[in-house]
Amino acid sequence: MSVRILPGTRGGVGESVRRVDGVPKVKGAFQFASDLWAEGMLWGYTLRSPHPHARIRAVEISAALTDPGVHAVLLAADVPGKKTYGLEFSDQPVLAWDRVRYAGEPVAVLAAADLETARRATERIRVDYDVLPAVTDMGEALRPDAPRVHDFGNVLRHIRIEHGDPGAPADVWVEGYYETGMQDQASLGPEAGLAIPADDGGVDLYVATQWLHVDRMQIAPCLNLPEEKVRLYLAGVGGAFGAREDVSMQVHACLLALRTRRPVKMVYSREESFYGHVHRHPSRIWMRHGARRDGTLVNVYARILMDGGAYASSSAAVIGNASTFATGPYEVPNALIEGTCVYTNNPPCGAMRGFGAVQVCFAYEAQMDKLARALGMDPVEIRLKNALGTGSVLPTGQVITGSAPVREVIRRCAAIPLPEEPAASRGGDPCSYPGGAGNVSRGEGLRRGMGFAIGFKNIAYSEGFDDSAEVRVKLFAGPAGPVAEVHSAAAEVGQGIHTVLTQIVRTGLGVEHVLLHPPDTQVGSAGSTSASRQTMMSGGAAQLACAVVREELCARVRRRAEAEGRALRGEITLEGGAVLAGNAPVGRVEEFLEMPIECVRTYHHRRTQPLDARGQGDVHVALAFAAQRAVVEVDEELGLVRVVQVATAQDVGRAINPQNVAGQIEGGTAQGLGLALMEEIQLQDGQIRNASFTDYLIPTILDMPPVISVLVEEPEPGVPFGAKGVGEPSTVVSTAAIVAALRDATGRELNRVPVRPDDLIGLSPPVASPGPPPSPDVPGPEPIPKRAGLAAGQADLMRGD
Amino acid sequence: MEVLLPRTLEEALEIKAARPEAVPIAGGTDLMVELNFDRRRPALMVDVSRLPELREWRRENGTVFLGAGVTFTRIIRELPEFVPLVQASRTVGSPQIRNRGTVGGNLGTASPAGDALPVLAAYDAEIVLAAAGGRRRALPWHQFLVGPKRHAAAPDELILGARWGIVRGPGSFSKVGPRNAMVIAVASLCLVMDEGARAFRVALGSVGPTILRAPEAEAFAVRALADAGAWDDPRASLSPPALQEFGERVAAAARPIDDVRGTAAYRRHACAVLARRALAWAFEDRRSTSRSS
Numbered sequence A: 001m002s003v004r005i006l007p008g009t010r011g012g013v014g015e016s017v018r019r020v021d022g023v024p025k026v027k028g029a030f031q032f033a034s035d036l037w038a039e040g041m042l043w044g045y046t047l048r049s050p051h052p053h054a055r056i057r058a059v060e061i062s063a064a065l066t067d068p069g070v071h072a073v074l075l076a077a078d079v080p081g082k083k084t085y086g087l088e089f090s091d092q093p094v095l096a097w098d099r100v101r102y103a104g105e106p107v108a109v110l111a112a113a114d115l116e117t118a119r120r121a122t123e124r125i126r127v128d129y130d131v132l133p134a135v136t137d138m139g140e141a142l143r144p145d146a147p148r149v150h151d152f153g154n155v156l157r158h159i160r161i162e163h164g165d166p167g168a169p170a171d172v173w174v175e176g177y178y179e180t181g182m183q184d185q186a187s188l189g190p191e192a193g194l195a196i197p198a199d200d201g202g203v204d205l206y207v208a209t210q211w212l213h214v215d216r217m218q219i220a221p222c223l224n225l226p227e228e229k230v231r232l233y234l235a236g237v238g239g240a241f242g243a244r245e246d247v248s249m250q251v252h253a254c255l256l257a258l259r260t261r262r263p264v265k266m267v268y269s270r271e272e273s274f275y276g277h278v279h280r281h282p283s284r285i286w287m288r289h290g291a292r293r294d295g296t297l298v299n300v301y302a303r304i305l306m307d308g309g310a311y312a313s314s315s316a317a318v319i320g321n322a323s324t325f326a327t328g329p330y331e332v333p334n335a336l337i338e339g340t341c342v343y344t345n346n347p348p349c350g351a352m353r354g355f356g357a358v359q360v361c362f363a364y365e366a367q368m369d370k371l372a373r374a375l376g377m378d379p380v381e382i383r384l385k386n387a388l389g390t391g392s393v394l395p396t397g398q399v400i401t402g403s404a405p406v407r408e409v410i411r412r413c414a415a416i417p418l419p420e421e422p423a424a425s426r427g428g429d430p431c432s433y434p435g436g437a438g439n440v441s442r443g444e445g446l447r448r449g450m451g452f453a454i455g456f457k458n459i460a461y462s463e464g465f466d467d468s469a470e471v472r473v474k475l476f477a478g479p480a481g482p483v484a485e486v487h488s489a490a491a492e493v494g495q496g497i498h499t500v501l502t503q504i505v506r507t508g509l510g511v512e513h514v515l516l517h518p519p520d521t522q523v524g525s526a527g528s529t530s531a532s533r534q535t536m537m538s539g540g541a542a543q544l545a546c547a548v549v550r551e552e553l554c555a556r557v558r559r560r561a562e563a564e565g566r567a568l569r570g571e572i573t574l575e576g577g578a579v580l581a582g583n584a585p586v587g588r589v590e591e592f593l594e595m596p597i598e599c600v601r602t603y604h605h606r607r608t609q610p611l612d613a614r615g616q617g618d619v620h621v622a623l624a625f626a627a628q629r630a631v632v633e634v635d636e637e638l639g640l641v642r643v644v645q646v647a648t649a650q651d652v653g654r655a656i657n658p659q660n661v662a663g664q665i666e667g668g669t670a671q672g673l674g675l676a677l678m679e680e681i682q683l684q685d686g687q688i689r690n691a692s693f694t695d696y697l698i699p700t701i702l703d704m705p706p707v708i709s710v711l712v713e714e715p716e717p718g719v720p721f722g723a724k725g726v727g728e729p730s731t732v733v734s735t736a737a738i739v740a741a742l743r744d745a746t747g748r749e750l751n752r753v754p755v756r757p758d759d760l761i762g763l764s765p766p767v768a769s770p771g772p773p774p775s776p777d778v779p780g781p782e783p784i785p786k787r788a789g790l791a792a793g794q795a796d797l798m799r800g801d
Numbered sequence B: 001m002e003v004l005l006p007r008t009l010e011e012a013l014e015i016k017a018a019r020p021e022a023v024p025i026a027g028g029t030d031l032m033v034e035l036n037f038d039r040r041r042p043a044l045m046v047d048v049s050r051l052p053e054l055r056e057w058r059r060e061n062g063t064v065f066l067g068a069g070v071t072f073t074r075i076i077r078e079l080p081e082f083v084p085l086v087q088a089s090r091t092v093g094s095p096q097i098r099n100r101g102t103v104g105g106n107l108g109t110a111s112p113a114g115d116a117l118p119v120l121a122a123y124d125a126e127i128v129l130a131a132a133g134g135r136r137r138a139l140p141w142h143q144f145l146v147g148p149k150r151h152a153a154a155p156d157e158l159i160l161g162a163r164w165g166i167v168r169g170p171g172s173f174s175k176v177g178p179r180n181a182m183v184i185a186v187a188s189l190c191l192v193m194d195e196g197a198r199a200f201r202v203a204l205g206s207v208g209p210t211i212l213r214a215p216e217a218e219a220f221a222v223r224a225l226a227d228a229g230a231w232d233d234p235r236a237s238l239s240p241p242a243l244q245e246f247g248e249r250v251a252a253a254a255r256p257i258d259d260v261r262g263t264a265a266y267r268r269h270a271c272a273v274l275a276r277r278a279l280a281w282a283f284e285d286r287r288s289t290s291r292s293s
């Protein structure tokens, strides 16, 4: 029996519905995690290591405890359960014992009556450190005599992908070396949460996170509590971008709450936030591209080195992405790709929007431009010539079965009109020149440049992960008609999943009034709000659940008709709260809802495989593509930049909410622009030198150009509505596109991002290649994945769900 | 922490006399950052933001007095004829910061990156200080700014404001930073052309321990203009090589360092470019005002 939903329901799929959280956020009424408050609550504070590598000889806490405002000071010995946690490998101490491995690592936590008391008391904790030699350079980390960050060695993961004949000859070769700096997610909301001890010995934690259930999976064993006694609720999230995938203050706040039997709130300051979450991996990338004279790619050699910092976080998956995407969205018959992620005594790196795909895109797109120049080809033409499509084979041997409108995004992007050439004098407004509000130009030394880049990104988790999502949908009679309630643990981090869920439920049930149950762990895992996956995964679960609810409603309609001896003719349809059979009204929806209809469904994406020893496997679920063209103006004397326009076409499968998609593209572009021009955590001997928004610069509105976006809608088969995720592809490509435009404007090599003014005026030379590092696949320490195996991380996850 | 809220200048000065450790707070846009970062924990603060004497500005026979409590937003609105000062004020932070931040606070912080400071230096301003009992003194800007984040006011004094002689002639302020707004200067420059005194004054920010002037370059420009007979000819300019040399001489006055915001080499280079442009703009602006008047 089928039920058709007529397209009459307002606010459904495909409409630019206003965000459900939009008005409160604009008005400042939205409660973020840092606004949490409870009667009698204490404030937690963290003591962090000042050293990148040291042995802890002793910790003396008595002086901190003398203040009557201090309620507890906890050390590693006070952790009642497991002493470590981690997303993929449990290698990160809740509180360091014995050794600290990065500057900023938590050593003690303290709870006090107020934040100031907590801060001051923390200063009175005395830690006796025996400073050890540190390894803070990713290249050095591979040397056999380098200090070991962990006893098993410094190789976090090594991947080798052999494809076709890596010795295949080519007519033309281009070579390049590229570096990317450590970027910060720079969410405006710092890490924050409130833990409240419960009467059953458990704890309720309100926290800003990306994935409630994976937090709980890591928290509960540390607290030595069963998972059902650790209940998580999503607090208002002020941005995430990957930084909230890892646990930060979660375990600490719970430990303090359980110890003091008082609610404990923790909020990081901006400075602490730089130490308290993972960053984007800095990278060093060597590439060699070989092509035939006609521009056809023949062979690619890529060697990628990434700095994972002191703990694993999601590094194994990041280097997996970087390696499998190293050749870009191009058909490459032969390739040898080696990716290595190392441990160092730098702050840990992990997830950030683009997740490994950003760094390699910067490299492979520079290579494609080099190749085009060597062959005298147009940059757009060479990309069209080699573009992937459905049926193409990736270096991992994976055959693309889904939609892959790569040529379409290239063509549509290239067709967007260029910005007009500006008038010589721009009405005297300095903001229309590079340097902006600084008033440094009246148009002197201006050069325009244009750059083009394409890139791609996987949707959802790869390499055999089953990151399923559960949703509960309930349809009941409200005072003013039928109401649908949707309960999902999916974290709204600003990207719009809550709005998307209400749209999907409206379309699924033909009911306009949709309520969102606050996200918590009382419903099953939604998986992470990352990897551009929530619309596909939680959206998919909502769609499945709605279908079941609809079937039940329909069955009730038929049962009642039978009981009343009426025959229903035609298909049963729901429209604007009414039930129709054929064209005949049968009644209002709520008349069939004396008992609510409720259904829980879980959506699984198609199965993928781990990489085998030769780097082969069907590893990615689905791929999304984007093309961007950037136009920049460079003040060639001062090395300052104004990005004039970004034009982009993005493969979105299907836009559930076009305005929201445009918003994601603009935000993602801003983050890519930041990496291109200014964003870098500057490290010196493992210490962050710019842990503040004074010196870690992110783009302002005066740095952002207008973004003209075209959505290419070629539905992905087998996924709900054919919708692909849209959060990341723009970030993947915009750094590459902007730097390509800078190269065009200046004629300089610019092989490192962020590009500095010095680089643009030739005051500093391009970074020199130290040469590809030795492949660590030689006798020596076993990389972690060989010891534990990605599958081990997966097993943990499955158990956790 | 104690915070006192005096209503008059005299009350405030008496507080400072009795308790010189009291830290003045005006807009708080520097001080509150220090407190938040836990770099300072003053036991006593005295709020000077409501003192009427500090919030005024006025002309007095050929000079202008700018009260320490005048905000950057007010400067932009109320003092449009002081072009470099307005340009500098526009580059400060964001609208919120300009609404709170004051010239007195900029002087009190005495950072080499304070954007109002190169302008005051190029105006050859003096800083007016006040102490209880009607004691007043004025220090030339270079005696007031004595080092990075160090100034010469005594512990019992408050900054009353700045005073300088009104100059006839064009001028500009520019600031370089790796972001197009809301950025701390990597290098900044103020140039003032004093047609009455036939002088140039150039001041540099963020390229030394404190604000620097470039006397050599100033003298060079004066000479070059005299040689070209251009002081009396509002349409005259200097040749590109002369502009170039001026830039290089200004850069030679810089004493920059490498830090997290930029390299010394870039800072010095930027000084040369900004100086060359500022001088060219001065001639451009002189030409256009002479045409319009």
Ligand SMILES: Cc1cc2nc3c(=O)[nH]c(=O)nc-3n(C[C@H](O)[C@H](O)[C@H](O)COP(=O)(O)OP(=O)(O)OC[C@H]3O[C@@H](n4cnc5c(N)ncnc54)[C@H](O)[C@@H]3O)c2cc1C
Pocket (backbone or CB within 6 Å): B023, B024, B025, B026, B027, B028, B029, B030, B031, B032, B033, B048, B054, B068, B069, B091, B092, B093, B094, B097, B100, B101, B102, B103, B104, B105, B106, B107, B108, B109, B113, B114, B115, B116, B157, B158, B159, B160, B182, B183, B184, B185
């Ligand atoms: C986001 C942000 C952006 C910024 N951007 C810029 C910028 O672009 N350019 C720039 O120059 N600055 C910038 N600043 C710094 C700051 O805004 C300026 O230095 C401003 O001029 C400080 O003025 P205030 O009134 O807020 O000073 P306060 O913070 O109140 O005081 C600063 C110092 O001056 C002392 N003080 C204040 N008034 C007196 C007085 N009457 N007598 C004696 N001492 C006094 C105080 O004790 C304190 O030491 C920025 C700050 C922030 C937070």
